[in-house]
Amino acid sequence: xxxxxxxxxxxxxxxxFGIRNDVNVAELTxxxxxxxxxxxxxxxxxxxxxxxxxxxxxxxxxxLLPAVVAAEYCGLTKAGxxxxxxxxxxxxxxxxxxxxxxxxxxxxxxxxxxxxxxxEIDSLTAMxxxxxAGYYFWEFHNFGLTFPAYYALYANAHMxxxxxxxxxxxxxxxxxxxxxxxxxxxxxxxxxxxDDVLNSMVIASPLKLFDCCPMTDGAASLILASEEKVKQLxxxxxxxxxxxxxxxxxxxxxKRPDYVGLEASVLAAQRAYKTAGISPEQIDVAEVHDCFTxxxxxxxxxxxxxSKGEGAKMIREGQTEIGGKIPVNVDGGLKAKGHPxxxxxxxxxxxxxxxxxxxxxxxxxxxxxxxYIALAHNIGGTGHYCYVTILRR
Amino acid sequence: xxxxxxxxxxxIKIVQEIPISKTLRFWEGLKEGKVYATKCTKCGKxxxxxxADCPNxxxxxxxxxxxxxxxxxxxxxxxxxxPTSFCQYKPYTVAIxxxxxxxxxxxxxxxxxxxxxxVGMKVKLVAKLxxxxxxxxxxxxx
Numbered sequence: 001x002x003x004x005x006x007x008x009x010x011x012x013x014x015x016x017f018g019i020r021n022d023v024n025v026a027e028l029t030x031x032x033x034x035x036x037x038x039x040x041x042x043x044x045x046x047x048x049x050x051x052x053x054x055x056x057x058x059x060x061x062x063x064l065l066p067a068v069v070a071a072e073y074c075g076l077t078k079a080g081x082x083x084x085x086x087x088x089x090x091x092x093x094x095x096x097x098x099x100x101x102x103x104x105x106x107x108x109x110x111x112x113x114x115x116x117x118x119x120e121i122d123s124l125t126a127m128x129x130x131x132x133a134g135y136y137f138w139e140f141h142n143f144g145l146t147f148p149a150y151y152a153l154y155a156n157a158h159m160x161x162x163x164x165x166x167x168x169x170x171x172x173x174x175x176x177x178x179x180x181x182x183x184x185x186x187x188x189x190x191x192x193x194x195d196d197v198l199n200s201m202v203i204a205s206p207l208k209l210f211d212c213c214p215m216t217d218g219a220a221s222l223i224l225a226s227e228e229k230v231k232q233l234x235x236x237x238x239x240x241x242x243x244x245x246x247x248x249x250x251x252x253x254x255k256r257p258d259y260v261g262l263e264a265s266v267l268a269a270q271r272a273y274k275t276a277g278i279s280p281e282q283i284d285v286a287e288v289h290d291c292f293t294x295x296x297x298x299x300x301x302x303x304x305x306x307s308k309g310e311g312a313k314m315i316r317e318g319q320t321e322i323g324g325k326i327p328v329n330v331d332g333g334l335k336a337k338g339h340p341x342x343x344x345x346x347x348x349x350x351x352x353x354x355x356x357x358x359x360x361x362x363x364x365x366x367x368x369x370x371x372y373i374a375l376a377h378n379i380g381g382t383g384h385y386c387y388v389t390i391l392r393r
Numbered sequence: 394x395x396x397x398x399x400x401x402x403x404x405i406k407i408v409q410e411i412p413i414s415k416t417l418r419f420w421e422g423l424k425e426g427k428v429y430a431t432k433c434t435k436c437g438k439x440x441x442x443x444x445a446d447c448p449n450x451x452x453x454x455x456x457x458x459x460x461x462x463x464x465x466x467x468x469x470x471x472x473x474x475x476p477t478s479f480c481q482y483k484p485y486t487v488a489i490x491x492x493x494x495x496x497x498x499x500x501x502x503x504x505x506x507x508x509x510x511x512v513g514m515k516v517k518l519v520a521k522l523x524x525x526x527x528x529x530x531x532x533x534x535x
Contacts, residue, residue: 022397153469
């Protein structure tokens with residue numbers, strides 16, 4: 001067993017999420033980078049390594065090498081540099097990469113960036129690109145599966161097996177919009193009701209428009225440091241990386257054992273819990289991958305917040321609200337804060353860092369901290385990739 | 394698109410030529426009305442979609458087996474909001490069905506009203522030509 005060094009998050013930044021046609025990919029990244037430097041009290045010259053997560057380079061935005069472009073724009077040129085791709089978990093993959101660089105002793109300070117520009121193309125073309133992000137040849141080419149359709153397959157199976165209802169799915173959207181209203185960074189800030197969700201247009205049955213996350217532009221930035229550097233800089237409230245677990249699922253959905261949960265989530269969570277030496281009951285606050293409402297319900301089960309088939313009960317009983325058993329997605333989640341694909345994993349960790357420091361900007365969103373432990377669950381594709389990251393103050 | 398000042402990127406048209414040499418038997422079979430899976434001659438594992446190399450034991454000697462056509466629907470969805478390249482199609486239903494060989498197939502399910510489709514129902518797998526004239530396969534009523 002290799003002895004890894006401890007790594008902490010010492011600076012965070014997050015751009016405003018939304019339709020950001022006022023900025024290009026580099027300018028949007030800058031909006032996250034600058035506040036993260038101010039937060040850490042560091043400058044670009046201090047960064048030895050940069051890992052950037054982004055999924056749609058050259059597809060839904062024009063730059064094929066966004067890491068290079070963003071690094072130049074933010075004064076980071078000459079640092080070690082890589083772009084990481086794990087579909088919607090690209091941000092978490094970049095986090096794991098930068099974490100590993102420090103934990104293994106290759107650098108003292110590293111930066112993780114996540115960015116996506118999704119609104120430079122029309123929505124049908126975006127649907128085309130994202131639909132291809134599974135197994136293009138066997139599941140898109142002849143059958144035109146879209147991303148909502150992939151998750152809709154899971155939703156119908158979950159409903160058939162466990163009696164989960166469309167109203168249960170709607171409750172996830174209602175909860176996440178409620179918190180997004182309180183989060184000035186969020187994309188969708190409108191209050192919605194169960195009826196609004198049920199009456200919205202069908203995208204891929206049983207999922208309707210308000211069951212789906214929006215296509216969002218956004219960026220997030222995290223600065224990581226070794227324990228030695230944290231001591232040297234006398235960081236006020238370092239947030240420690242307690243454990244990362246990752247796994248993957250088959251490209252073909254037809255090769256999955258069932259459609260009521262994501263095996264990659266279960267495995268990634270088990271690995272993360274083991275590394276961190278904790279159990280789900282100890283988590284004070286979680287960010288889970290709610291790209292569609294069904295995904296949040298499956299995440300409760302796959303992460304062990306409840307037993308299999310009990311996810312709908314958790315949302316019905318309000319157990320994932322602030323004050324409940326385990327508050328989930330109190331920043332609005334992907335569903336309402338928005339899901340700029342490559343930025344999402346970093347933005348989850350931005351939110352959890354703020355929560356663990358006790359400085360969720362708007363006091364109404366601050367969860368009660370008992371164990372000072374938080375969890376981020378970031379899926380890429382439809383359970384094609386999964387990263388679970390556990391943080392501890 | 395947004396009303397914000399912008400410059401349009403240069404346009405490119407992308408069409409990839411996807412090799413099918415190793416699964417040619419499958420595509421030829423569809424034209425003859427047969428849906429084939431592959432079976433590893435070493436470990437015996439069966440695969441659909443077909444594969445030329447066995448991920449289980451890395452053996453590349455495979456045999457082609459014709460699939461039985463009765464399947465049980467494990468899940469489905471009706472795709473209303475369609476991507477650009479499927480806009481010429483009416484909304485379509487996609488299902489995943491399990492065959493008695495144990496392999497599963499993801500494809501379109503036709504010939505039913507949406508309200509009639511249930512998880513667990515039995516359907517038939519058939520080879521056919523797509524609207525564009527390409528060989529494909531589909532689930533239809535028994």
